[in-house]
């Protein structure tokens with residue numbers, strides 16, 4: 129068995145074994161599970177990552193990449209192994225009119241700042257810009273422009289990676305496509321992403337944001353479905369919000385850019401929709417201000433301390449046909465009653481044919497909905513947090529019987545059978561890619577997938 133001593137002998141002072149560093153790497157945004165590594169390595173190059181993996185693989189030492197650290201349930205942890213802290217790999221640029229190359233440890237907020245300086249933006253962004261590039265591309269990456277452009281991972285033109293066996297590759301749809309497709313939305317199983325070249329589009333200067341309110345879930349979903357198909361807006365998301373003691377209302381958040389001629393035409397954009405016109409809210413914002421809309425929440429929740437509390441979050445992708453019944457069941461479930469106080473419920477549509485990464489799992493049918501149940505547990509009550517994770521599990525099982533799949537960035541324990549079920553007929557292809565590129569099965573064990 130390899131010990132911390134063997135690792136220190138091989139990697140010297142580059143291997144950080146200070147208790148505070150091990151403690152940080154044993155944690156993540158979820159604050160629900162802890163697994164302490166033997167050491168933390170902070171590579172500055174692909175060669176250093178390759179060196180580590182060549183050493184770790186034959187010795188069976190688990191290795192996990194860590195970027196923004198926003199995992200919910202230990203996905204980026206490496207108990208008894210090495211955490212590759214990629215934050216020093218954060219170079220961005222050069223930016224051209226159509227693309228930018230960014231290293232995997234960069235955060236989306238830094239990518240956007242660099243591209244906006246050239247009037248450009250990635251076509252799709254996550255709601256929260258503090259997540260890491262590598263971690264998001266390995267999950268897939270969902271955002272409000274997804275109904276038009278697909279996943280963040282679908283915007284990647286080329287990847288620089290180091291495979292589990294320590295090999296350095298550049299891959300793209302035309303060069304080693306099998307590796308390229310196994311890495312995007314591949315949950316870090318086959319390779320560590322070192323850098324990605326991303327497609328860029330012109331960024332609007334200003335956008336108009338519409339909040340459309342609905343008392344009725346059926347009408348809300350019908351309008352969401354219609355707007356996804358018609359693509360009237362550049363950004364389309366939405367939420368379920370508590371109203372009164374037991375009720376819920378629904379809000380579509382839709383955004384359209386100002387053009388050279390001024391703001392968009394409200395009449396055309398809202399024509400025929402079933403929202404409550406008296407409750408309509410509109411607001412004009414600079415594009416960058418809109419993209420950073422979650423920053424204020426982060427600031428407030430950091431001040432109240434909630435940002436550092438346990439986060440038993442659950443993201444499900446629901447098929448169109450059963451979305452309404454699953455949403456009704458979950459929102460009425462007493463085990464999710466705390467969503468009314470400390471939660472945020474996202475509910476918005478995506479179109480399956482826009483989601484191109486082959487290993488990104490989605491329910492059948494063209495329209496699907498992201499249902500994100502984002503809750504905070506009290507800091508000093510492990511029993512409450514565990515009950516919330518158990519409720520996630522029950523909701524997942526219920527939704528799965530209705531054709532849903534998980535967006536696998538959750539506080540959700542999954543068994544071997546669950547993972548096989550998740551990947552369905554893609555499981556043999558994933559297992560094949562895993563054995564080829566990570567033959568010692570050392571990468572990204574934190575997801576709990578066994579091959």
Ligand SMILES: Cc1cc2nc3c(=O)[nH]c(=O)nc-3n(C[C@H](O)[C@H](O)[C@H](O)COP(=O)(O)OP(=O)(O)OC[C@H]3O[C@@H](n4cnc5c(N)ncnc54)[C@H](O)[C@@H]3O)c2cc1C
Nearest residue numbers: 195196197198199204232255256260262263269270316321
């Ligand atoms: C506040 C908040 C808001 C979020 N909003 C969105 C959203 O709008 N849309 C969305 O899609 N997701 C969202 N997420 C989920 C987030 O995108 C994922 O959890 C993502 O994996 C986080 O990446 P990270 O680098 O920050 O996390 P980390 O914990 O560092 O990494 C997460 C996972 O990615 C793997 N990984 C990290 N870097 C690499 C790499 N270079 N190569 C290969 N694998 C790697 C890790 O091994 C780990 O399994 C949100 C999460 C939070 C906490």
